[in-house]
Amino acid sequence: MRTARAGLALTHLEALEAEAIHVIREVASELERPVLLFSGGKDSIVLAHLARKAFRPGHVPFALMHVDTGHNFPEVLAFRDRFAAELGIELLVASVQESIDAGRVVEETGARASRNRLQTTTLLDAIEAHGFDAAFGGARRDEERARAKERIFSFRDDFGQWDPRRQRPELWNIYNGRVRRGEHVRVFPISNWTELDVWEYIAGEGLELPSIYFAHERDVFARDGMLYAVSDHVVLLDGEAPARASVRYRTVGDMSCTGAVRSTAATLEEVVGEIAATRITERGETRADDRVSEAAMEDRKREGYF
């Protein structure tokens, strides 16, 4: 049991954790059917862990939902299932493949095809089918230009669309999550956390992560300045030669659009050390989906993306 510390000043991680737990509890109280969007990536792992803390020793009053593109890393899928079971939280899976089969979306073609953008339709359909009025996401403001502008409670209309010109005022820590039938609010409890904060929290809490975050041997090839894994979901172009390398992943996205980073950092300490010394942002180094245009993320959010 901790006794009172002199001054009781909080470290920045404690302050950020307190804010996140406050946000999560507000959603559970004011919205009727929340869901936690879970990718198996480090941010959503931290989010689920924070949700566990927010309601302990009671149960978490919402489920996890994974929008499965069918192009996920198998290691992440295995981790996802085990994680949900251990935390005792229900796991829902919304399938992009099913959306394709049902004719809801059309698969991209070509060597650079990705299912990233298709997720939006699957996500919105799932939200509508389950009647969710709030969806937690692990997005952070330091990740990307458009995310830096988004409220913690980000209102989406009944098309899931984000209108950056008409965001609700968000004062102090008083959140207005009121929505009409058919609308929902996206909530980002770790908005103010940086990539390094997330890693330091994971290290401090001793959280387990999917193995791909740590250095391992993999067959990769270079394309557009990034290193991609060889898999059934990518087609090699002329001149692209796979080679075995020691790599790790800094972010978890689809195998078809997530770049690997050359690294031998095999432990949490080593990974944190590399991140602290890094000169490139998380998404800049690894996400091809952000490079499509200057406003790629903003455009996707306007359409209803995470």
Next chain:
Amino acid sequence: MADLLRLATAGSVDDGKSTLIGRLLYDAKAVLADQLEHVEQVSARRGTPFDLALLTDGLRAEREQGITIDVAYRPFATARRRFIIADTPGHAQYTRNMVTGASTADLALILVDVRGGMTEQSRRHTAIAKLLGIRHVVVCVNKMDLAGYAEEAFDAIVREVLEWSARLDLHDVAFIPISALHGDNVVDRSETMPWYGGEPLLAHLETVPLDRAEGPARLPVQYVIRAERRLYAGQVASGALRVGDEIAVLPGGERSRVAAIEGPAGPLEEAAAPLSVAIALEDELDVSRGDLIAPVAAAPAPVRELTATLCWLGDEPARPGGRYLLKHAARTVRAKLDTIEHRLDLEALERTPAAELALNDLARVRLRLGEPLAADPYAESRATGAFILIDDATNDTVAAGMVEG
């Protein structure tokens, strides 16, 4: 480990606010290579010199028009402290976004162009910073390079600002002469202004003391956790709660003692603001979301009417008789706008009568509540003195409110 300082920037767009932030991040090595590359590419594409402001303007419309529309939050860290900069818009039409960014700030960073002095916007923003209770204000007198780095020019601005801040009753104001464009006194001490004996901006930000939310304990109940025993979960809004404290549950007034405190890492003897905790009481009382737990010896008296300062954020004007929802901490009650006592003119610092409130107006009003509410004056406790008004028909947040003593 470092603590966290939230700061909000304000000032007219032409005063170089975005450039200052870009410079701060750049010189503190908090901007990463790909972000810089992006700025280079966009600047080159536009045929403009390397524009640091591009680091923070994030929306398509902003980059196209070259202005800030909404708040951008930029976290960064130095060895001494972790920061979040809320870069807020300068245009009056985006005041509601500026107020959003400033409401959580510990420090306001106001930018003034040394050649032009305070503008209507920077006067307004300083007044809003005062109203929101931001304790620390730093005025950066910018573009010193265009005034020959002259001390007289700086002093003239200091005098002008001090005159204004005295009228606002705002006293903790620091002044730093800078050039955001050239980097003087932002992170590194300027060699061109030897007459300035104070710290550069970053050093000042790293050392300004953080306010603790002191005062009597306040725990607004957000959520009731039902397990083997009932736990009342919430974020400590002010002061500190200890196991054994005699408390009252407001607005009802029933009393008990704190039996246990569950913190994020396990049981605690004591929990101070802003920790999120869950507490158990010795007695089985009927406690629900929206109740406020406070020490018996210092509990706010519930009221059905209150006087408050409002910043109107809604598109539709507010008129006496208007009905809204009022959300205060974790409690939502019905409220009626009884009277508009006066509008606050931030230019002339005058009180003028008003029949209605339009977007961006500030006013002192009386509200009548549908149920009793236990609140503190905002000047004593930001977290339990603040509220918002919601329009039930549109779900929009239409006002930011601060309870008067």
